[in-house]
Amino acid sequence: MVTVKFFAQVRELAGVESLQAPLPQPATVDALRNQLMQQSPALNEALQGNVLMAHNQSLCDGNTVIAEQDEVAFFPPVTGG
Amino acid sequence: MVTVKFFAQVRELAGVESLQAPLPQPATVDALRNQLMQQSPALNEALQGNVLMAHNQSLCDGNTVIAEQDEVAFFPPVTGG
Amino acid sequence: MFARVQNNDFSQQQLYDELAADSVLQGAGAIVTFTGLVRDFNAQGGIQGIELEYYPGMTESALEALLAQASQRFDIVDAGIVHRVGKLANHAQIVWVGTASQHREQAFLAATYIMDMLKQSVPIWKKEWQDDVACWVAAKADDDKAAMRWLSAEKGPSCNKA
Amino acid sequence: MFARVQNNDFSQQQLYDELAADSVLQGAGAIVTFTGLVRDFNAQGGIQGIELEYYPGMTESALEALLAQASQRFDIVDAGIVHRVGKLANHAQIVWVGTASQHREQAFLAATYIMDMLKQSVPIWKKEWQDDVACWVAAKADDDKAAMRWLSAEKGPSCNKA
Numbered sequence: 001m002v003t004v005k006f007f008a009q010v011r012e013l014a015g016v017e018s019l020q021a022p023l024p025q026p027a028t029v030d031a032l033r034n035q036l037m038q039q040s041p042a043l044n045e046a047l048q049g050n051v052l053m054a055h056n057q058s059l060c061d062g063n064t065v066i067a068e069q070d071e072v073a074f075f076p077p078v079t080g081g
Numbered sequence: 082m083v084t085v086k087f088f089a090q091v092r093e094l095a096g097v098e099s100l101q102a103p104l105p106q107p108a109t110v111d112a113l114r115n116q117l118m119q120q121s122p123a124l125n126e127a128l129q130g131n132v133l134m135a136h137n138q139s140l141c142d143g144n145t146v147i148a149e150q151d152e153v154a155f156f157p158p159v160t161g162g
Numbered sequence: 163m164f165a166r167v168q169n170n171d172f173s174q175q176q177l178y179d180e181l182a183a184d185s186v187l188q189g190a191g192a193i194v195t196f197t198g199l200v201r202d203f204n205a206q207g208g209i210q211g212i213e214l215e216y217y218p219g220m221t222e223s224a225l226e227a228l229l230a231q232a233s234q235r236f237d238i239v240d241a242g243i244v245h246r247v248g249k250l251a252n253h254a255q256i257v258w259v260g261t262a263s264q265h266r267e268q269a270f271l272a273a274t275y276i277m278d279m280l281k282q283s284v285p286i287w288k289k290e291w292q293d294d295v296a297c298w299v300a301a302k303a304d305d306d307k308a309a310m311r312w313l314s315a316e317k318g319p320s321c322n323k324a
Numbered sequence: 325m326f327a328r329v330q331n332n333d334f335s336q337q338q339l340y341d342e343l344a345a346d347s348v349l350q351g352a353g354a355i356v357t358f359t360g361l362v363r364d365f366n367a368q369g370g371i372q373g374i375e376l377e378y379y380p381g382m383t384e385s386a387l388e389a390l391l392a393q394a395s396q397r398f399d400i401v402d403a404g405i406v407h408r409v410g411k412l413a414n415h416a417q418i419v420w421v422g423t424a425s426q427h428r429e430q431a432f433l434a435a436t437y438i439m440d441m442l443k444q445s446v447p448i449w450k451k452e453w454q455d456d457v458a459c460w461v462a463a464k465a466d467d468d469k470a471a472m473r474w475l476s477a478e479k480g481p482s483c484n485k486a
Contacts, residue, residue, distance in 0.1 A: 008215050009298050052285075057220035059283060070207055073217060073285075079302035080189035080214065080245060080286025081258050081277060087447035089377050090460050100421025134418075138382035140445060154379060158463035161376065161407060162360055162419050162439060168457070175337035183359070186415040191363040194356065194435070196428065207330055210422075252371040255347040266358065267470070270436050308429070 002032065002066055007050065007075035013046035023068055029053050030062030032072055047074055083113065083147055087127065088156035094127035104149055110134050111143030115154055119124055163233070163241055165225035167216055169248040177258050181242050185262030188239040192266040194273040196259040202252040204299075210291045214247040214256070214298075217285040222246070224284040228276055236272040238263045243276065245286060275312055282309035325403055326386035329378055331410040331484040339420050342402050347424030349399040354428040356435040358421040364414040366461075374461075376409040376418070379447040383407070386446040389439055398434035400425045401448070405438065407448060437474055444471035 005022050006014045026033035033053070037044045054073040055064045066072060085102050087095045105112035114134070118125045134146045137155040147153060164180065174197070182193055188191060200212050225243050232241055240262045248257060259276050263269035289296040326342065329354070345356055362374050387405050393401055402424045410417060421438050425431035444467060451458040 005217070007217055007285065020173055032267070054217070054220060054285070057217070059186070059224075073220070075285060076287065078282065079286055079288040079299045079301055080216075080284055081281040081305075086379070088447065090380055135379070135382060135447070138379070138385055154382070156379070156447060157449065157460070159444065159447055160450040160461045160463050161378075161446055162443040162467075173337070174340045176337070178359075182359075186361055186364075189363055189365065191361050193361065195359075196432070197340075197355040197357075198428070199348055199353050201351055201426070202348075203351065219450075221357040229401065264363070266360070266436075266439055267374045270358070270432060274428075274432050 001068065003069075003071045004032070004036065005071065005073040007073065009076050010046045010051060010074050013042060015042050015046075023066065028062065029055060029060060029066060030073055031063045032066065033062065033074070050077060051075065052077060062068050082149065084150075084152045085113070085117065086152065086154040088154065089128045090157050091132060091155050092093055092122060095128075096123045104147065108147050109143065110136060110141060110145045110147060112145065113147065114155070132156065133158060133159060163226075163228045164227055164245045165242070166220060166243075167218075167221050167225070167247055168244065169246060171255060172228060172244050172258055174258075177242065177244060177260060177268055177274040181260040181262055185238070185240045188262075189264050189312040190262040191264055192258065192268040193262045194266070194294075195261075196273050196277055197246060197255055198257040199279075200250050200252050200254045200256060203294070204290055206292060208292070209252065210293075211251045211254075212256075212291065213249050214245075214291040215252040215287045215289070216245075216247045221247075221285050225280070225317045228279055228284065232261070232272045232276050233281070235275065236261075236263070237265070238272045241276065243280070243281075243286070247286065251319060278305070278312060282303040325388075325391045326406075327384060327404070328390055328406045329380075329383050329387070329409055331408060333417060334406050334420055336420075338444070339404065339406060339422060343402055343422040343424055347402045350424075350425050352401045352424040353426055354431040355424045356421065356428070356431040357423075358435050358439055359417055360419040360439075361419055362412050362416045366452055366454070368386050368454060370454070371414065372455075373411060373413045373416075374418075374453065375411050375451040375458060376407075376453070377449045378407075379410045383447050384386075386462075387442070389444065390441055394423070394438050397432040397437065398423075398425070399427070400434045403438065405435060405442070407442075407446070409448065414463045440470040440474060441470070442468070443467040448465065 082101045244258045261272040288299040337339045423434040450461040
């Protein structure tokens with residue numbers, strides 16, 4: 001299983017802060033995103049469009065390979081500062 | 082007469098902080114500078130080379146026209162900050 | 163170097179002193195600070211404060227990574243960042259960045275760089291309160307451009323956006 | 325706007341507060357400060373403090389003129405300069421510049437501009453103490469270049485060097 005976290009608008013649309021998901025096949029961030037989008041209309045909406053991704057707390061792209069126990073996060077473009 | 086002021090190295094070389102000089106002919110800052118340089122070896126050395134000039138407390142060039150009671154200053158390139 | 167995420171306000175004097183203390187001993191002659199403040203309006207009119215969400219763990223490491231990048235890229239002897247999160251009133255301090263260098267140009271460039279990159283790569287999100295409704299702030303194209311200016315001078319980022 | 329020449333030390337917090345107080349009410353979201361410090365060495369080795377001479381009257385007006393130029397050139401809501409003169413020990417604060425703007429880029433540019441132009445056009449001269457001898461510091465070609473970068477973008481200075 002991997003830990004999935006959501007932040008800001010993505011979290012609000014998903015309706016959940018965090019969840020556990022089975023490791024997808026192939027084991028990439030993009031595959032995880034697709035798997036989650038098929039799981040519910042809320043997740044489908046939350047993960048559409050310009051969503052940033054982090055793998056074990058580092059920004060990553062969709063091709064990044066993930067493993068059991070990893071942490072993946074989805075969130076909108078950042079607006080701090 | 083015009084008031085002449087010297088600062089930093091120029092002041093030290095001139096050996097004087099301030100003096101009164103008759104209005105030169107023509108009445109320009111360059112003419113004043115030449116008149117002072119002929120006045121003494123110390124002033125000749127002080128006013129040689131890269132010396133900045135101010136007329137009534139604004140940076141100016143040698144062609145600037147001066148009048149009775151004006152203040153003219155000579156000093157090296159600035160090094161504040 | 164210090165990178166902090168906190169709810170509490172910060173003191174200009176304390177942060178300046180913290181940065182300057184070691185820096186002067188390392189030959190620093192120039193210290194630049196940047197402070198971001200909550201403005202009391204947006205394009206739609208007056209606002210009543212903001213709220214900042216972050217990603218505990220990642221936000222701190224992203225700030226530390228940013229300081230490390232700035233140190234590598236610019237000739238600075240020290241740098242620090244403090245970013246507040248949670249609810250902040252109009253006019254409150256949001257973020258402080260300080261850089262110390264032997265020469266002023268590098269201190270100015272490093273502080274500009276840190277702010278430009280922070281606005282693009284550090285996971286913090288802003289909501290603005292307006293008439294009892296809190297709206298997420300959209301990322302600005304200007305901020306993307308500011309960060310891209312630095313990135314285009316590099317070999318390419320090691321990690322891309324989706 | 326404030327421009328001061330003084331012998332006494334200044335407080336980071338007080339100057340920041342003075343600049344920020346009005347600025348936030350005018351929509352400032354970004355405050356940049358620059359502080360110049362006495363370094364304890366030069367190209368010849370360790371030094372024992374510096375001494376700054378100025379032109380009473382002209383120095384103050386030159387600082388005020390510089391603030392006015394910066395306000396015209398950049399989109400800032402406020403700015404201030406404090407420059408110390410007289411004898412200053414190693415590591416002492418020499419100069420403080422603060423700028424406030426709605427957006428950070430203009431605040432950074434205005435502060436950089438003020439420091440670059442100050443080093444070329446404000447009548448202040450620095451001596452360094454080294455082994456009981458005080459030597460005048462020569463103007464740096466780098467500082468001339470930094471100022472020229474801004475001037476070359478103008479129609480031309482209204483007043484030239486000798």
